[in-house]
Amino acid sequence: MAGEPQADCLFCKIVAGEVPATIVRETETTVAFRDINPQAPTHVLVIPKVHYPDAASLAAAEPQVLADILRESREVAAEDKVEDRGYRVVFNTGAGAGQTVFHAHLHVLGGRGLQWPPG
Numbered sequence: 001m002a003g004e005p006q007a008d009c010l011f012c013k014i015v016a017g018e019v020p021a022t023i024v025r026e027t028e029t030t031v032a033f034r035d036i037n038p039q040a041p042t043h044v045l046v047i048p049k050v051h052y053p054d055a056a057s058l059a060a061a062e063p064q065v066l067a068d069i070l071r072e073s074r075e076v077a078a079e080d081k082v083e084d085r086g087y088r089v090v091f092n093t094g095a096g097a098g099q100t101v102f103h104a105h106l107h108v109l110g111g112r113g114l115q116w117p118p119g
């Protein structure tokens with residue numbers, strides 16, 4: 001059922017404390033942690049504690065939680081001191097876009113020049 005923890009989901013396991021992660025922020029509805037394969041000096045994932053496979057399904061079911069994720073992305077950027085220099089927020093949706101964990105998540109990237117369009 002959407003919103004419920006999934007036994008085979010890596011990010012649900014991080015939320016539950018079953019898999020270690022370098023957590024940088026946590027709220028009632030979100031968890032933010034460092035990416036294990038960073039693509040920039042700041043590369044943090046912000047995830048909802050509830051399970052939805054992608055940002056679109058999260059937005060349709062729980063738009064306030066999606067807003068919480070976006071608000072936390074700014075807090076992560078501020079704490080990593082990239083807010084003033086600029087940072088990118090990215091949702092990958094679907095395998096063709098590079099999504100590898102099917103639990104909605106936002107990437108916060110910063111600390112280096114970020115070209116557009118990305119590779």
